Amino acid sequence: MKIRRIKFLLLIFYFLYSQEETIEKKINISAEGKGEYWFWTKEDTLLKLSDHLESKFRLLFNYENIYLRTGIFFYQPSLPRKPFKEYYYNFEYASNKFDFLVGNFYQVFGRGLTFRSYLNEDFRYDKLLFGVKGGIHILKSDITVFAGKMKNIIFQENRYQYENDTTDQLRGGEIIFYPFPSIEIGGRYVRLNKEKDITPQAFTEIFGPSISLSYKFFDLYYEFAQKLSTRELIGGRKKGKGHYLATAFTFIGFGISLEGMKYDSIDFGGEGYRYNDVPTPIKEGIAINRGRDEKGFNVSLNFTPWDFFNYEGSYGYLQTEKKDKFVKEIISKIDFKIAEIFENIFNFTYSKKKEIEIKVPRSEDFKFNNEAKFTFDNHTFGLEIPFGIIYDDTQKYKDYGFALEYQYNPYFIFNFSYKKTDKKVFRYDYEDKWLLFEGAFFITQNISFNIRMGEERGGLICSGGICRYEAPFSGIKTLLQIRF
Amino acid sequence: MFIELVKRMKMRYLFFIFLLFFLIFAQEKNDSLKSYKKAPSFSLYNLNKEKVYLDSLLNKGPIFISFWALWCKLCIQELDAFKKVYEKYETLGLKVLAISEDGPRAINNVKTFVKGKKWRYEILLDTDGKVRELFGVGSIMPTSFILDKKGNIRLISRGYRKGDEKKFIKVIEELINEDKKD
Numbered sequence: 001m002k003i004r005r006i007k008f009l010l011l012i013f014y015f016l017y018s019q020e021e022t023i024e025k026k027i028n029i030s031a032e033g034k035g036e037y038w039f040w041t042k043e044d045t046l047l048k049l050s051d052h053l054e055s056k057f058r059l060l061f062n063y064e065n066i067y068l069r070t071g072i073f074f075y076q077p078s079l080p081r082k083p084f085k086e087y088y089y090n091f092e093y094a095s096n097k098f099d100f101l102v103g104n105f106y107q108v109f110g111r112g113l114t115f116r117s118y119l120n121e122d123f124r125y126d127k128l129l130f131g132v133k134g135g136i137h138i139l140k141s142d143i144t145v146f147a148g149k150m151k152n153i154i155f156q157e158n159r160y161q162y163e164n165d166t167t168d169q170l171r172g173g174e175i176i177f178y179p180f181p182s183i184e185i186g187g188r189y190v191r192l193n194k195e196k197d198i199t200p201q202a203f204t205e206i207f208g209p210s211i212s213l214s215y216k217f218f219d220l221y222y223e224f225a226q227k228l229s230t231r232e233l234i235g236g237r238k239k240g241k242g243h244y245l246a247t248a249f250t251f252i253g254f255g256i257s258l259e260g261m262k263y264d265s266i267d268f269g270g271e272g273y274r275y276n277d278v279p280t281p282i283k284e285g286i287a288i289n290r291g292r293d294e295k296g297f298n299v300s301l302n303f304t305p306w307d308f309f310n311y312e313g314s315y316g317y318l319q320t321e322k323k324d325k326f327v328k329e330i331i332s333k334i335d336f337k338i339a340e341i342f343e344n345i346f347n348f349t350y351s352k353k354k355e356i357e358i359k360v361p362r363s364e365d366f367k368f369n370n371e372a373k374f375t376f377d378n379h380t381f382g383l384e385i386p387f388g389i390i391y392d393d394t395q396k397y398k399d400y401g402f403a404l405e406y407q408y409n410p411y412f413i414f415n416f417s418y419k420k421t422d423k424k425v426f427r428y429d430y431e432d433k434w435l436l437f438e439g440a441f442f443i444t445q446n447i448s449f450n451i452r453m454g455e456e457r458g459g460l461i462c463s464g465g466i467c468r469y470e471a472p473f474s475g476i477k478t479l480l481q482i483r484f
Numbered sequence: 485m486f487i488e489l490v491k492r493m494k495m496r497y498l499f500f501i502f503l504l505f506f507l508i509f510a511q512e513k514n515d516s517l518k519s520y521k522k523a524p525s526f527s528l529y530n531l532n533k534e535k536v537y538l539d540s541l542l543n544k545g546p547i548f549i550s551f552w553a554l555w556c557k558l559c560i561q562e563l564d565a566f567k568k569v570y571e572k573y574e575t576l577g578l579k580v581l582a583i584s585e586d587g588p589r590a591i592n593n594v595k596t597f598v599k600g601k602k603w604r605y606e607i608l609l610d611t612d613g614k615v616r617e618l619f620g621v622g623s624i625m626p627t628s629f630i631l632d633k634k635g636n637i638r639l640i641s642r643g644y645r646k647g648d649e650k651k652f653i654k655v656i657e658e659l660i661n662e663d664k665k666d
Binding site for chain 1: 623
């Protein structure tokens with residue numbers, strides 16, 4: 001789309017918005033614009049990047065049951081890296097009993113064992129569908145059907161790229177009954193046709209039921225999914241299955257939840273990308289092979305014995321069937337407050353990993369972090385002290401540092417941090433210290449501006465079972481966000 | 485360094501940013517002239533799987549709506565800090581809708597967290613983010629709204645800074661006084 005067309009569209013939207021009063025406030029228009037500009041001050045030897053520009057603009061136009069959405073995502077790194085553009089648009093009619101959508105959309109079935117398409121903006125991960133979707137909400141039930149194609153967009157090593165942009169066809173449906181207020185019964189089915197399928201009948205399908213019970217202090221959810229695919233070359237059906245169970249016991253001031261899962265060949269998609277996303281018990285977001293061969297559990301609790309004290313704890317474990325790969329994680333967080341003036345948060349995280357990170361066969365991390373904040377009128381002062389002991393196979397090293405924060409409410413926040421490691425380790429980057437200044441300015445209620453100057457450490461970061469390597473950064477990052 | 489940075493950005497992007505700024509400023513100017521914007525109607529399930537309609541809560545007092553999520557530290561700080569405000573103004577008709585933006589797989593964890601935190605707010609589940617979109621929340625979390633009893637938006641607060649409760653209290657007291665006059 002050429003720039004003059006964008007200008008024209010923006011002027012039309014502005015005109016429509018200015019007419020809002022005359023249509024008796026039945027029109028709801030909201031929009032958000034976001035622009036990021038990064039500038040490398042130290043040469044990025046690996047990727048040869050010198051700057052990075054990305055912007056996103058989204059607009060919603062709603063009149064009674066009609067919704068029109070449009071948006072553009074634009075990414076331009078310094079040459080020779082390729083720019084990247086993605087348009088978003090859809091039309092939706094949604095009433096209490098019926099809805100219909102054509103264009104781009106996201107859809108999740110159950111807890112994601114059969115199908116999950118979503119956007120995680122913080123993690124810069126987009127699983128976007130293009131197609132049609134319909135829904136009926138009658139007789140204590142919700143029925144959803146869709147047909148479409150998916151694109152997975154991921155930000156890896158400081159650039160956006162497609163994980164898949166295939167001709168794969170996806171079709172599916174879900175039905176959920178609510179026979180009683182405390183019971184929910186669901187069923188779902190998704191079919192995948194690929195170009196390489198030998199015949200239209202040689203497709204892959206995934207389906208399964210779920211049940212949810214809720215009674216006062218007790219909640220239970222169970223989902224099962226079965227995958228049937230065609231064996232390549234030899235023919236015949238190949239089976240996979242997955243189980244997911246979640247329960248919670250909650251009382252005032254105390255809550256405990258338990259999760260358990262077992263997945264066997266339930267990965268649904270292609271090499272590196274998935275059309276489903278099975279839940280992981282690890283809070284850090286790590287998965288081993290995302291549904292191919294995993295089993296694990298998680299126990300989490302939240303406890304507030306006194307109003308000034310809160311404890312959050314979690315134990316998560318995930319392994320392959322043969323235990324040749326595993327992750328163990330313990331998280332403990334203590335939050336202590338004295339009136340409005342003082343708050344102290346202490347975090348402890350322990351994790352043990354085997355064959356999870358490339359080039360790190362085994363690792364064991366002990367990480368401590370203490371954050372104290374003092375507030376006087378509109379001024380807040382913060383001090384954060386992180387400390388970590390890390391064992392990577394044959395080497396042991398320590399990470400330490402501090403961060404100072406000053407907030408002047410409601411205008412700005414400044415943060416200055418210094419982090420150091422006592423050994424240069426390839427696991428992150430070749431630096432041994434990282435100095436960073438951050439400023440956040442709240443210019444008006446609808447406009448904010450952030451700036452980060454200095455060095456940022458690279459490493460593996462994960463969310464919801466998806467992991468990516470964040471390349472180290474040295475330079476300036478700016479972010480402007482506006483909305484109305 | 486700044487000049488070098490500007491040079492690297494092509495003129496068309498600067499124009500694009502300029503146009504967006506123009507739209508925002510123009511809008512803010514209009515806001516001061518026109519009457520308050522009405523909050524969009526919505527219905528969502530709460531943690532007990534009961535449907536809650538915004539329209540059924542109107543005409544009873546001010547409503548504080550906060551969009552939050554388990555992964556959002558500032559959202560949790562805001563709702564923690566708001567506990568005392570709610571305790572003080574609950575009897576005067578204040579309602580709190582804490583709309584969780586967590587996905588379907590986090591429902592159990594939301595319940596565990598909320599009960600463990602002793603939050604007494606009405607927790608609503610916006611698992612597909614539709615209500616968040618209707619309110620124009622975008623990617624800034626938390627975003628909070630204070631509605632008067634007619635459903636007009638009287639305050640929008642984006643992000644959370646320590647001490648934000650003071651501005652919430654100011655608007656809530658104004659609304660309670662308006663109700664007394666009526």
